Amino acid sequence: MESRAPRLTCNSLSRSGAFYDLTYKVMLLGDSGVGKTCFLVQFKDGAFLSGAFLATVGIDFRNKVVTVDGLKVKLQIWDTAGQERFRSVTHAYYRDAQALLLLYDITSKTSFDNIRAWLTEVHEYAHKDVVIMLLGNK
Numbered sequence: 001m002e003s004r005a006p007r008l009t010c011n012s013l014s015r016s017g018a019f020y021d022l023t024y025k026v027m028l029l030g031d032s033g034v035g036k037t038c039f040l041v042q043f044k045d046g047a048f049l050s051g052a053f054l055a056t057v058g059i060d061f062r063n064k065v066v067t068v069d070g071l072k073v074k075l076q077i078w079d080t081a082g083q084e085r086f087r088s089v090t091h092a093y094y095r096d097a098q099a100l101l102l103l104y105d106i107t108s109k110t111s112f113d114n115i116r117a118w119l120t121e122v123h124e125y126a127h128k129d130v131v132i133m134l135l136g137n138k
């Protein structure tokens with residue numbers, strides 16, 4: 001049987017009490033400091049997370065329900081630590097993700113050059129049909 005990217009279809013109630021028709025798992029990947037956590041907080045809460053830079057430890061997630069073509073879609077967005085020492089923790093989460101957002105910092109050539117290494121990880125650990133988007137942040 002043909003292998004397909006995991007896709008959960010349901011009609012369920014999220015913990016916040018919101019109904020949704022579909023749920024998708026999305027992961028944010030990229031070097032430490034490119035702004036993954038700030039990007040997610042901005043998308044979820046509409047606010048910029050100011051203050052001192054606190055690197056993500058391991059992995060964390062936030063849910064957001066959006067409406068697409070009349071369907072309520074729950075996005076479960078995983079914010080990963082960009083630091084090398086957490087890499088083995090985050091690998092386990094790639095397999096059942098439907099989409100990966102690869103972030104780099106437009107003021108850091110190194111973070112852009114390292115996208116190649118992130119793609120190597122993606123090809124090793126993620127599903128072959130995963131949707132990948134490259135995002136320049138800051």
Ligand SMILES: Nc1nc2c(ncn2[C@@H]2O[C@H](COP(=O)(O)OP(=O)(O)OP(=O)(O)O)[C@@H](O)[C@H]2O)c(=O)[nH]1
Pocket residue numbers: 030031032033034035036037038039049050051052053054055056057080081082083137138
């Ligand atoms: N100017 C500017 N600064 C930003 C932006 N996004 C994030 N920053 C700053 O960049 C720093 C790192 O942001 P984070 O979102 O914590 O970075 P991260 O990619 O989650 O880092 P790790 O958790 O270590 O992987 C923080 O000091 C933020 O205030 C942006 O769009 N513009």
